[in-house]
Amino acid sequence: MISYRYHLVSLIAVFLGIALGVVIGTSALNGAVVGDLRSQVSDLKKNDSALAAQNQVLRARSANADVLAQTYGAKIASGSLAKTPVVLLGAPGAPKGMLDTVADQVEAAGGSVASRLQLSKDFSDPRRANDIRSLATSGLHPIGLQLPTTDDAGALAGALLGYVLLGHGQSTDLAQVIAGFGTLNMVKNAGKTPAAGKLLLLVAPGALPKDSDAGRMLLTFTTQLGAPTGGPTVVVGDPAADTAGGLVALVRQDETASKAVSSVDDANSPLGALTVVLTGAETLAGRKGHYGVGADNDGLLPGAGS
Structure with a gap:
């Protein structure tokens, strides 16, 4: 005959199994997610650096264009x-x-x-x-x-x-x-x-x-x-x-x-x-x-x- 204690121990074992599975699954998932996030952050840093360099080039070109306009603008616009x-x-x-x-x-x-x-x-x-x-x-x-x-x-x-x-x-x-x-x-x-x-x-x-x-x-x-x-x-x-x-x-x-x-x-x-x-x-x-x-x-x- 199955006793109440047997039921209790069985339920506890089931819940412990579920909890252990969640912990193991979460750990594995976290590892994958963290790895993916690190990869994305690395890519974003590279993109940011590239955009910053591009922006610096564009600013330099804009500054040169403004100097050109200041120097020769009156002659270009004349008439x-x-x-x-x-x-x-x-x-x-x-x-x-x-x-x-x-x-x-x-x-x-x-x-x-x-x-x-x-x-x-x-x-x-x-x-x-x-x-x-x-x-x-x-x-x-x-x-x-x-x-x-x-x-x-x-x-x-x-x-x-x-x-x-x-x-x-x-x-x-x-x-x-x-x-x-x-x-x-x-x-x-x-x-x-x-x-x-x-x-x-x-x-x-x-x-x-x-x-x-x-x-x-x-x-x-x-x-x-x-x-x-x-x-x-x-x-x-x-x-x-x-x-x-x-x-x-x-x-x-x-x-x-x-x-x-x-x-x-x-x-x-x-x-x-x-x-x-x-x-x-x-x-x-x-x-x-x-x-x-x-x-x-x-x-x-x-x-x-x-």
Whole structure:
């Protein structure tokens, strides 16, 4: 007859066997896993070293390119914007230093800054969209301007400002439109008395939150600047503007916008600043392009392959 003690001893033996199997199996598995992890870490260290070396080479090349641009940029750019009046427009949050650099490059290329304007944060605030709609459809509307069939505030603002800043309409339209946006605290004149130009350089802010209302508004605004109601337009930014919700990235990722305007994503560097005026000249000639060091570009600068 099988006793209770026999059952107890049998159960204990079974559990001890299971525990021993788990320990032995785990030890074997751990050995394999640890070995695999060590191999992966070794590979990652090698890859990291290779990437670090590659990055060092690229930095050196970039530094050399900047030295070249600083030394010969004025000669390379000379005459590329000869006698061309240029409108310099800062998007909300655009860095003043970049606006200054671009202005200097325009003059070095033989052009002139016809207007230098700065858009305020109110301009891209969705709570102020109705103010823009009212302004665009009011008696301020220039004769001859065909507004896009939309209630999108960015598109309406782009049509209105692009029309007057790029020389369309009557001679008095420009001052009236700028004054209208000025009363809304959306546009500030940062230079001499504004005049119309043949080329518009829109200086973008840096990074913007992904899917932000401001980014969407600035995208439709920018697209409309390059539409038939506007004219040749280049979006100018730094590498941060070509990330996430940045304006340069949004333009390049949008099929309509990327065909309407050109862009430069490294205008914070000497080579990028030179690229801005070369891109401006290409855009004036009817050739759109997207240049710099970021994603979705057509090359480092006009004439240089990806």
